[in-house]
Amino acid sequence: MMSKKVLVVDDDPDVRSFVLTVLDENRYIPLVAQDGVEGFEMIEKDPPDLVILDVLMPRGSGIRLYHKMKTSDKYKRIPIIMFTGIALKSFLKSQKVLDEFKGMEVPEPEIYLEKPVDPEELAAAVKKQIG
Amino acid sequence: MEIKKILFVTKFEKLCYNALTSLLVLRKASLEHLVFLNVIEKDKVAMKRGRGYLKDEAVKLKEMANIRFIDWAENLFEMGLEVGAHIKISSFIPEILKVVKQESPDLIVIGRSGKGPLEQLYAGSDVSELTRQTDVPILVFKHLEGDNIVPEQLFDRPLFATNWSETNKTAVEYIKGLKNVIGEVHLVHVVKERVLKGKDTHEVQKIRKTERKRLESLCGELEHVGIKARAHVYAGEPQDEIEKAAKEYQASIIILGSSDKAAIVERWIGSVSKNIADNSIYPCLLIRKRHSG
Numbered sequence: 001m002m003s004k005k006v007l008v009v010d011d012d013p014d015v016r017s018f019v020l021t022v023l024d025e026n027r028y029i030p031l032v033a034q035d036g037v038e039g040f041e042m043i044e045k046d047p048p049d050l051v052i053l054d055v056l057m058p059r060g061s062g063i064r065l066y067h068k069m070k071t072s073d074k075y076k077r078i079p080i081i082m083f084t085g086i087a088l089k090s091f092l093k094s095q096k097v098l099d100e101f102k103g104m105e106v107p108e109p110e111i112y113l114e115k116p117v118d119p120e121e122l123a124a125a126v127k128k129q130i131g
Numbered sequence: 132m133e134i135k136k137i138l139f140v141t142k143f144e145k146l147c148y149n150a151l152t153s154l155l156v157l158r159k160a161s162l163e164h165l166v167f168l169n170v171i172e173k174d175k176v177a178m179k180r181g182r183g184y185l186k187d188e189a190v191k192l193k194e195m196a197n198i199r200f201i202d203w204a205e206n207l208f209e210m211g212l213e214v215g216a217h218i219k220i221s222s223f224i225p226e227i228l229k230v231v232k233q234e235s236p237d238l239i240v241i242g243r244s245g246k247g248p249l250e251q252l253y254a255g256s257d258v259s260e261l262t263r264q265t266d267v268p269i270l271v272f273k274h275l276e277g278d279n280i281v282p283e284q285l286f287d288r289p290l291f292a293t294n295w296s297e298t299n300k301t302a303v304e305y306i307k308g309l310k311n312v313i314g315e316v317h318l319v320h321v322v323k324e325r326v327l328k329g330k331d332t333h334e335v336q337k338i339r340k341t342e343r344k345r346l347e348s349l350c351g352e353l354e355h356v357g358i359k360a361r362a363h364v365y366a367g368e369p370q371d372e373i374e375k376a377a378k379e380y381q382a383s384i385i386i387l388g389s390s391d392k393a394a395i396v397e398r399w400i401g402s403v404s405k406n407i408a409d410n411s412i413y414p415c416l417l418i419r420k421r422h423s424g
Contacts, residue, residue: 058217059215060215090205
């Protein structure tokens, strides 16, 4: 069976390195983007099986990328694990997200992990989403 | 000209969340996106004899900044704003310029330079260095410093000091973009002392009348787009008179066009706009003529 591709979108090199190690050890193919803008470009170029997404980043935030994906017919089925220091409550309360999502059936993130997490917890979350 | 994106440069000591909240009124003037930048100066984590690279210190400072930014961002995300953050170990001005290139903000917000007079003379103040190298407008905030004025409604009563230069035309366009947040703008022109030297009362009154008419014409231009405006002519040294006018009319901010004087000239003889930005008790918005391309 082919390994699954996981796109990690995070501006912090230490976090990227941690996630990549976990993905490597669990035989996934890791892809990397440093911000929301680059992340979306990569999704358009080569849609991954899963996205692990930070919120607070330069250029484009995870909130904007999440919105873009979940309102796109092409990408809305790609599962997303939010992996961030921003509280879930704030993510959900974000006026922008709520406004933009008004009238649309945009689901909450599949999994919301608040940093930091153990490698096992992250690996389990990935496995739960894409096996 | 709209302010959609702000780059908020903070060292935390002088420019904090309170300063940020006073800018949120700009949401009425199309603000959508705030980008934070914290530059950890290299010398704070530089190699020291026998100690090597202070990696632990770097990690600690970055994490401290990150914790602050996350807290601010949560509040701003909840208000519906887009938020981004950069935390860099670098040199202050070069890093700001790098982020300006990446993010293309419509306004840079920074605190007043922490440099002493001698250091400024040889190296220039942060504000001077920045205005020389970018044409993005710069708001110099004076928050949490001594007797400085920090109005809750930052753009409610701006004082725009004009010397009728080309840059001032750019400033007028910028002010028009703030029409939804400005209560009343005070337009001031200072007739320099040397212009009045040797002139009799009639000639002085004539100068005053001419300048007043020009200002009133500018008031008309602003009122045409819905901004209340009042004209004032002052005479004397521009830096002193602008500060005086700001006090007399209880200005919330001083808006100035910024000149293109050569760096060395500016360091030795100064520029009115940058001297005011560095020394005034009021927040100052410096606007430079936009270069195309």
